[in-house]
Amino acid sequence: MEVGIVARKGSDRAAVVAADLRDAVAAAGASVWLDAETASALDGPDPGRSVDALADSDLAVAVGGDGTFLFVARNADDTPIVGVNLGEVGFLNALSPEDAEDAILAEVQAFDDGEVRVREVPRLAARAGDWESVPAANEVVVQGDRRGPGSGIDYEVRVDGVPYSESHADGVLVATPTGSTAYNLSERGPLVHPEVSGLIVNEMAARDGMPPLVVDLDATVTVVVEDPSGAIVVSDGRNATTLDGPISVTIERTTPPMRIAGPPSDFFEALEKLS
Structure with a gap:
């Protein structure tokens, strides 16, 4: 061994x-x-x-x-x-x-x-044309080149091909249950227990977007950006890639999952350390 x-x-x-x-x-x-x-x-x-x-x-x-x-x-x-x-x-x-x-x-x-x-934990990948992101254990973010007034992206979010929201925001975040306690939480997204089989769709500081949404773990989330300036895709806070627009970025579960051995962490005990 x-x-x-x-x-x-x-x-x-x-x-x-x-x-x-x-x-x-x-x-x-x-x-x-x-x-x-x-x-x-x-x-x-x-x-x-x-x-x-x-x-x-x-x-x-x-x-x-x-x-x-x-x-x-x-x-x-x-x-x-x-x-x-x-x-x-x-x-x-x-x-x-x-x-x-x-x-x-x-x-x-x-x-x-x-x-x-081992316990298998889902990871995500973003794809656009022939490009594919580094797998993310926490979240994938599709965003503008900076945050705040006068920045961000105009976008449409689709879930399994069906339109869900269309707005202007700093970005769109798609998180695993593992990532619900990370960037998603700072963007006022929901906490999701690690045993829940779902993905979180969270629009970041949206002008008139929808509330955060939890979808099936095997759903395909698509973020469409029509602006020629495109968007930046970030995996787990790093590996940022700039994609020219108009662009359609799909985000979904990928393989292999993250595999964790040893005794499990106590989710609620860890939550106490956040307060």
């Missing part, structure tokens, strides 16, 4: 926790490595490896916050991920540093026994 461990960049504590986990997993007989950034932070002889290697590993470990978890997920493809939470909200990272060693060693043993269990 091969385990890849990635720690939050710039965090000495995360690097030390990652090194302790590396030693424990290696002592259990599994092959284990740190990413190059984490190895460099420890100033050891091991140069580490590229995060691209996560896709070929059997288990990925993210040490940090939900941002670190999402970074690992973007590079892990369908490799199961375990998250170690360093005191942040932790909707994805379920383990405390104190519990991490036992839990990850349990996952190593489960792999050896052929009994690994």
